[in-house]
Amino acid sequence: MASITSQAASPGLLPESLHEVLADLHQHPYPHVPNPPECRRRASVALILRVRPDYHHWPESSIPEVDDQSASVIQRLDSFFSQSWVKHGDPEVLFIKRASRKGDRWTGHVALPGGKRDPDDADDKATAIREAAEEIGLDLTTNNCIYVANLPERVVTASWGSVPLMVLCPFIFLLTSASSPVLKLQPAEVASTHWVSLRALLSPSLRTIEHVDLSERYSSRGGFLARLLYRSMVGLMQFSAIRLIPTESLQCPSVPGFIPDDSSNKKSLSPLQKWKAWYLSHQADSNDRSRPLLLWGLTLGILADFLDMLPPHNAVKLWKYPTFTPPDMRLIVSLLTYRLRKRNALRVRALGRPNETAVDSQTAALPVTHDESADGDADHDPNEVGIGGMGVGRYYGKDSAKADTHAVGIMLRGYYDRLRVAIYVFIAWRLAAGSIAALYAWKWFRWLRRR
Template identity: 35%
Template sequence: MELELDLLTGLQLLSEYCPRVTPNAPPRRASVAVIIAFKESQDFSNPKWPQCIPITSVPYVLLIQRSFRDTDRWSGHMALPGGTRSLTDKSDIQTAHRETLEEVGIDLRKEHAHFVGALDERVITSNWGQFPLLLLSSFVFILPYMPSLRLQESEVFSAQWYPLADLLLPECQTRIQIDSSRALKKTYPRFIKTLFHLAVGNLMYSAIRLEFDPSSATYSLPPYQRPFLRGITHSIFVDLFIFLSPSSARHCLCWSLPYFQHYDLRFIASFFTQFYRLRLHQVYPRGNWVFTCLNGYYPYLKLTLLVGFLFRLFLVYLLFLIISAYYKS
């Protein structure tokens, strides 16, 4: 399948898009900035310069790796500049402006940044969608050049301008193992989580393998410690590519539903979700696609665990009967 990234058309569509607002949203809010820029400086003397970007210009997006902190739920993850809305912020987009300036030293108001548009709001949850944590807004900006970065070391471990089209490369699409016990509440005892993990194993989630620049601090990490693009940030790019790369979005090239590591649970989940998956493949991806799919998928995972547990009990009971019959004979 031919890789397609139509930047100009996608930016135009996004600028005309009216993002959906989430009703009954959690009180805690956060914003991130998707910042697209170019190595070759564009002629920003023309107010309509984003509509005149040469086809040969390669777009890059700014990715950061969060600092390593025990208190941070997303410690060391790949992310976008942004953070929690403060009481002094008058709007969500002002939060994106402020956090971008604080974390990477880019003043979007002074760097000739053009605000393209916003993606749909998304409610970030935990425990397989049971508990809402915050409401996240994502704003897309385009810069005529790559400004210098000044990292806030307490928040950002490293930052890199990454070729936007490389996030769609088939060879970069992969799966990573996520501990299934994260579906349990934090209040559960550790031994309960350990038993749950032993019984269920990991969940295999979609992710994007990144190639880091040798000058990046992330490159200095051992290969097994280098992060993937996954989770919330991954979901934002899935939504972005709905506008910028319709072919990849239509065929879900850069994201798919997670599955269980253990084959018995994987088979049971595949059986229960076959019609759900078919329905998803019959519709064109829309805003907040990842979380929409997962929210409808998690009930099937819970059903899978119940049926899988009963199935394993039945196998143990059957094995017990066979062993008992063997010794009696």
């Protein structure tokens, strides 16, 4: 009998599972999350799906593409997935790589098309539709596009969860055409677009780690020396990531640096300037096409629970907790979060699934009742998620006794609070170890002078 993992790699099974997941999401929409106090910003992204035809089951070009707009969404989904070329096709997701912009928190990141809500937008979904049209020139209101459902809205925070930035609202759209849409990339926003197979996103072999330089946040405070001190002590932060292998990519030729400039100006840099540029380099540069495409952080958080709805239902298990590169720091983080990670893992396993190959209304959303009294989590907001984290939730506020949360949100519950404590412990440990080392070095130096 073929394993579940190998079954998931088969293109023939994914369309059927995707059909069930999309139908379930449409029938069980996620509730609206209002803005937290003193945070007015809202943003939306579009998770755009399509099915790429298989070579041996190519749709006949003589058959016109018909999509009855008067039919319900469920009827349109049933009609689309009943086609032979769709049943044997390969579902894909559209990602963008953001253009490099100074001061942009998400510069050069792999993301979903989207942006902040304007006052003229009728609702959050309208924002996603408008941003897709502006950024990649794709009209999501045409007859060959089905708006399916929303994914959990979440409060995006910074400063380790203490500062709410915005409420992020993801929406799912399905393209029903067998041909690739013509995209028009906005040079100021998008460096490239990439269609990626769901099979690749589900593959354990493409799981990897993204290293992020958090010292960049000190560049506007203490300058180079503050960045150097932080980077030398704490190192880089490691986030779970997926290496993307696109089936189709489109580069924006209007982006500066599309054709590399003469590197003679780099030769004139001094050795110190070259070392500084290398040591404190940006990880995400949209002009560097030699770097692999990595899906991580907030966008991976949006995709994580959605991918876990699909067989083999292991997308959350493949995810790794954020940590740091120094070995002693990693040890401290591991020790301080050990019990929390074990407890949260038990909560996730307690969700259970009656069937590992079918997706229904109970297994798709991975619901679990939020217990504010459990393990001192009364102050935990199930909707908050760090800009590099992956927590997701349904409701904002602490009066959410009936709120549901999701697998990744459960895993991260309380983790960033422990991570903050781990940093303080690590700094104290390094200072103490450095002081002891300096004391012994001074005694050794005095002993040498006496000789």
